[in-house]
Amino acid sequence: MERDQLTPRRERPWMIGAVLAACFVPGLASATLGGTEQSVEVDRQHLGGAGSVSNEALYRVHALQLPSGTIVREFVAADGTVFAVAWRGPLMPDLRQTLGQYFAPYAAAAKARKAGRHRVEVSQSDLVVQSGGHMRAFAGRAYLPSAVPAGVALEALR
Numbered sequence: 207m208e209r210d211q212l213t214p215r216r217e218r219p220w221m222i223g224a225v226l227a228a229c230f231v232p233g234l235a236s237a238t239l240g241g242t243e244q245s246v247e248v249d250r251q252h253l254g255g256a257g258s259v260s261n262e263a264l265y266r267v268h269a270l271q272l273p274s275g276t277i278v279r280e281f282v283a284a285d286g287t288v289f290a291v292a293w294r295g296p297l298m299p300d301l302r303q304t305l306g307q308y309f310a311p312y313a314a315a316a317k318a319r320k321a322g323r324h325r326v327e328v329s330q331s332d333l334v335v336q337s338g339g340h341m342r343a344f345a346g347r348a349y350l351p352s353a354v355p356a357g358v359a360l361e362a363l364r
Contacts, residue, residue: 238306239348243268243286262362264355265289272299276344281363283355289364290349296342305348308333312348 231352236243246268257270268280276295283289293299302309312335315328325338337346347363 238308239288239291239304239308240350240353241283241288243288246270246280246282248287264358272297275328277305280364281349283353287353289353289355290347292345292347292364294345294364298339298343298344300335301337305335308348308350321347 228349240248243266243363257268260267260269262306266282267285268282270278270279270280272295274295274297276293276297276299278299279292281289281290281292293304303311304314311330311333313330315330316335324340325339326335332352333348333358335346335348336349337344339345345364349360349363354363
């Protein structure tokens with residue numbers, strides 16, 4: 207057999223591994239809205255410590271830099287609940303993972319609304335999602351209005 211005929215077979219395990227890794231990395235990249243602070247810590251460990259925590263007066267902010275360069279900020283209340291997430295960067299985070307149980311209501315509301323070409327806004331009593339941008343410049347946030355600590359300005363959730 208010629209060498210060129212063998213090369214594809216030797217590369218297959220590597221390619222399969224790369225495809226599987228690419229599929230699972232977004233799922234490891236962000237905590238779930240409404241989840242616990244423990245999920246944020248697990249995500250930070252999976253990213254090799256590419257994160258930071260800052261303490262605000264009424265909440266903590268966990269910032270994670272994804273391999274894509276996108277920064278995901280997770281806002282955690284004093285009771286340990288992720289009450290908001292925000293993102294900014296060249297690629298959208300995996301919103302199914304990021305929004306968790308709130309993804310289905312978001313997707314249904316977004317589909318039902320006539321959104322702008324580059325902007326999606328969903329505003330319900332229990333969920334607000336604002337997302338927009340274009341290739342290499344996406345930004346957005348999602349929060350649970352009832353879980354936002356009293357005294358926290360919504361403008362700070364970015």
